[in-house]
Amino acid sequence: MRVGIPHCGNAYVMAEALVQKLGNGKNELIIPPPTSHRTLDLGVKYSPVEACLPFKLTLGNLIEACELGADTLVHARGTGVCRLGYYVKEQEQIVHDLGYDARFLTLDVSQNKFRSIMSLIKEVANDAPWPQIISALYFAMEKLFTLDKMEKAIHRVRAVELEKGRANQIHREAVKAISEAKMVGQVKNTAKEYIRKLDQVPKDPTGDPVKVSIVGEVFVVLDPFANMDIEMELGKLGVEVERTMSLSRWVKYRLFLNYLGVNEWKEVHKAAMPYLKRNVGGDGWESVGEKVVRAREGYDGVIHLAPFTCMPEIVAQNIMPSTKEDIPVLTVLYDEQMARPGMITRLEAFVDLLKFRRRRMRK
């Protein structure tokens, strides 16, 4: 099997790590090129016009994986109330219509998550024994956790660094080093080394950055191509970004701990209850709850990211202004028509508003 995967942020690092530990054997991992405008063009060309951006981008990734010889494709399947339910079938049909005879392996992210990931790993694991699979998973998770820990540190430094761009450079080097690390110990040491480098970055001692929380649909929140590097752009504007959602958290809970009955969103759902009492699909319920929680925690603002026409986030967008917990919210809707300068202009205006509001509240 030559197994192709779509991209979502640094998820490929986890796939690479699994393959590193399980061995290539008769199966081979095909990582498509990093998501680019070509990927988007392919996705837009072959998707139904009304499909959401994650559908188009991941379809572009899968086509690029087929061009590199993938004969098996992995993709997420959901059974919620949004369109995720028909993603796989539709992408499978499109890929076959394009003449690629690829088989689809699906990862159920709605109901049978744990069983689904275990059977998927077992299928592509070259018949490796379970202890080896568990050790490979541990290694891959360690990489994901380390990458997310680095991201948290980088968000803090970006906002106050004196030489703009230094933290991004360290981040790029760290991702490469973590992805190349061969052992758990090496991953931990790499993290320490790059956190030290971040500590040494000259910072503005008087810096008092505005704090913004990013919420919304998981794919656009986690994928820098999809969200046009919004966190980096906010860092350039001197904003400290925080987000609850991360790949490691998503994998840890949705694929493992949810299975044991642990609900990582319990407090967030409780906070959303006065305004939205049920799951509306995707991450809409969590977006509403997070807005309430962030307002209580004293954040300066919330940036709500969503793919254009994403039903769960449209519901959230319409409920957010009516909560009694008052905090400015900027909703950014992404599609293939959107251009980065337009987003930056809106961010600049929003950050000015947050600074003005903070000055007024401190008087």
Ligand code: SF4
């Ligand atoms: S949550 Fe939104 S963007 Fe994601 S699949 Fe559902 S409709 Fe599409």
